[in-house]
Amino acid sequence: MNPECHRVRAQYLEQFAAGKPAADTLDIEDAAQGAHLSACDACQAEIERWQRTAAAVRRWRVATNPELRDRTVLRLRLRSEKLRQRRQAYQFLAAACAVSAAVNAASFRLIWDAAGFLRAWLGWPAVSQPALLAAWTASPLIVVALVLWLVHANPVDGAFAQEDFRHD
Amino acid sequence: MVLSLTMAVARDDDARELAHGLRTRNPELLEHLVGKYQYRLLRYLVALTANPILAEDLFQETWLRVLERGRQYKPEYRFESWLFTIARNLFLDRVRRKPEVGLGALGGDDEGEFDVADPSTPSPYDSYRRTEESQGLQRALLGLSAIYREVLVLRFQEDLGLEEIAAVTGSGLSTVKSRLYRGLAALEQQLHPGGRA
Numbered sequence: 175m176n177p178e179c180h181r182v183r184a185q186y187l188e189q190f191a192a193g194k195p196a197a198d199t200l201d202i203e204d205a206a207q208g209a210h211l212s213a214c215d216a217c218q219a220e221i222e223r224w225q226r227t228a229a230a231v232r233r234w235r236v237a238t239n240p241e242l243r244d245r246t247v248l249r250l251r252l253r254s255e256k257l258r259q260r261r262q263a264y265q266f267l268a269a270a271c272a273v274s275a276a277v278n279a280a281s282f283r284l285i286w287d288a289a290g291f292l293r294a295w296l297g298w299p300a301v302s303q304p305a306l307l308a309a310w311t312a313s314p315l316i317v318v319a320l321v322l323w324l325v326h327a328n329p330v331d332g333a334f335a336q337e338d339f340r341h342d
Numbered sequence: 343m344v345l346s347l348t349m350a351v352a353r354d355d356d357a358r359e360l361a362h363g364l365r366t367r368n369p370e371l372l373e374h375l376v377g378k379y380q381y382r383l384l385r386y387l388v389a390l391t392a393n394p395i396l397a398e399d400l401f402q403e404t405w406l407r408v409l410e411r412g413r414q415y416k417p418e419y420r421f422e423s424w425l426f427t428i429a430r431n432l433f434l435d436r437v438r439r440k441p442e443v444g445l446g447a448l449g450g451d452d453e454g455e456f457d458v459a460d461p462s463t464p465s466p467y468d469s470y471r472r473t474e475e476s477q478g479l480q481r482a483l484l485g486l487s488a489i490y491r492e493v494l495v496l497r498f499q500e501d502l503g504l505e506e507i508a509a510v511t512g513s514g515l516s517t518v519k520s521r522l523y524r525g526l527a528a529l530e531q532q533l534h535p536g537g538r539a
Contacts, residue, residue: 191497191522192504227530230479231498236381236388239398243380246402247373253406254369 179217182210186221190228263325267318274314285310357417364412376405379425382500386426389495390433392484400436404429419509423502426510430492482532490525493518 185207211217278285289306292298363371383404387397407428415424483491496507508518 187523188519191519193501223530223534224526227526227533228498230533231483231494231529234385234479234483234495234499236385236394238381238384242384242398242401243376246376246380246405249402250372250376250405250409251369253409254367254372257367257410 178210179214182207182214182217183220186211186217187224190221190224260325263321267321271314271318278311278314282307357421360421361415361417364408364415367409367412372405372409375408375421379422382422383425383429385499386492386495387429387433389483389491389499390430390488392488392491396436400429400432403432407432420502420506422500423506423510426496426500430510430512479533482529485532486525486528490521490528493521494525494529497522 211221286303286307289303289310292306293300293303360371380401384397384401387400387404388394391397391400404425408425411428415421483494486494492511493507496502496510497504502510504515504518504522507513508515511518513521
């Protein structure tokens with residue numbers, strides 16, 4: 175193969191891979207390339223082989239299992255239902271958190287006084303009053319954490335366990 | 343010009359509608375997509391894995407991932423590119439977890455486990471000839487390395503552009519070209535051994 179053949183084939187293959195000229199035709203736009211190809215039997219034969227091979231790839235068919243679609247759709251419905259339930263659980267938790275925060279804000283003074291009364295009655299040190307208030311305020315968070323832990327203890331088939339769009 | 347502009351606008355609208363449907367996990371849309379892309383996705387997965395059973399498994403996993411991660415789809419990209427990317431990443435995850443299904447197993451050991459579809463059989467001779475040809479083609483394709491088979495299928499079956507193939511495979515453009523050239527040469531050699539001038 176002389177350097178001109180090499181150049182023309184490389185050029186043609188570049189165009190061929192990019193889809194121009196159309197893969198199954200010998201539609202050469204470049205005049206010099208076209209002139210060489212029309213005169214060079216070896217290059218023509220090589221290009222025809224590439225085209226034949228690409229055409230063979232296009233003819234490749236695989237058998238499909240007719241049940242595959244139905245099975246997939248069924249799994250999608252089941253997973254969709256689980257995801258919907260999970261979303262509802264999170265919405266419920268968010269609402270519960272909001273209500274809890276509002277109740278805490280509204281009852282802050284009352285709880286503070288109650289904690290003070292309890293501390294005095296039991297004879298606990300002064301630090302126990304803010305500690306009791308903090309425990310009361312944090313109690314909804316502890317309940318939320320417990321519920322979230324229970325939700326995650328039953329994951330949707332590891333739905334959130336893997337990262338998409340990772341490349342090697 | 344006006345027609346192509348109208349078509350482009352329609353495509354944009356379709357893509358936005360698709361993105362919205364995926365974001366809201368619209369069940370009818372997903373079922374429609376499964377039906378529409380089932381053959382192309384399965385063919386890509388068979389090309390990737392050379393194992394139809396594994397391909398079917400990954401096929402289902404891919405659609406479940408589409409359901410879960412639908413909000414990550416961006417309308418400016420072709421849906422099939424995104425779909426193939428998910429399928430490929432799931433395959434790579436599988437390979438990492440079970441290396442025995444990976445590159446070492448992609449040599450076509452399971453080629454006898456699935457048949458080549460032959461939709462039209464006008465005569466017994468034609469049927470025989472086509473089956474022979476298809477099986478020969480399948481043997482040749484499955485005899486290639488997975489990285490070549492993948493780009494050949496994406497380019498010549500899916501008609502993806504080189505940039506799109508690069509995005510799906512996470513490779514550079516020059517790597518894709520190189521794989522394509524080598525894949526063509528290797529397949530040509532498998533199909534016509536000794537046929538090179």
